[in-house]
Amino acid sequence: MIKKATEAPFMPAGDYGRSLRGMGVNLLVRSIERALPFFREVLEVEVVHADPDFAVLRHGGQEWMLHADHTYTENPLLALTGDGALRGAGIELRLYDIDPDAAAARAEAKGYHLLQPPKDKPHGLRETYLVDVDGYVWVPGQGIPDPPA
Numbered sequence: 001m002i003k004k005a006t007e008a009p010f011m012p013a014g015d016y017g018r019s020l021r022g023m024g025v026n027l028l029v030r031s032i033e034r035a036l037p038f039f040r041e042v043l044e045v046e047v048v049h050a051d052p053d054f055a056v057l058r059h060g061g062q063e064w065m066l067h068a069d070h071t072y073t074e075n076p077l078l079a080l081t082g083d084g085a086l087r088g089a090g091i092e093l094r095l096y097d098i099d100p101d102a103a104a105a106r107a108e109a110k111g112y113h114l115l116q117p118p119k120d121k122p123h124g125l126r127e128t129y130l131v132d133v134d135g136y137v138w139v140p141g142q143g144i145p146d147p148p149a
């Protein structure tokens with residue numbers, strides 16, 4: 001593993017690993033620095049920690065991680081994400097309680113790909129499909145109010 005971070009981590013890796021519970025999501029990205037603007041500026045999620053190797057993001061009490069490709073040099077998963085590979089094909093990463101219209105407008109203003117504009121769906125959510133710089137599809141959405149009785 002190659003590390004580029006020069007500062008001390010926000011907590012020792014072993015302590016962080018042992019603190020995790022339930023289900024976790026870790027996304028491999030080409031560059032943490034290149035990936036973060038989408039999360040900060042479009043989805044407006046909390047960046048708990050970020051350095052050149054690793055980031056922890058949080059929304060709605062849930063955390064997920066980003067690892068830069070260079071940290072996975074000894075991991076077989078990196079071979080599947082080669083240059084030009086479509087990362088995350090077949091998965092929707094859903095974030096609830098984010099205004100899809102506002103997120104879509106921010107994404108378009110920043111030049112991100114809008115896969116599907118905001119739309120009311122029959123399952124009671126208004127959502128949009130946005131593609132981040134690494135090709136992952138994010139679906140911010142929020143509940144549609146019940147129609148008047």
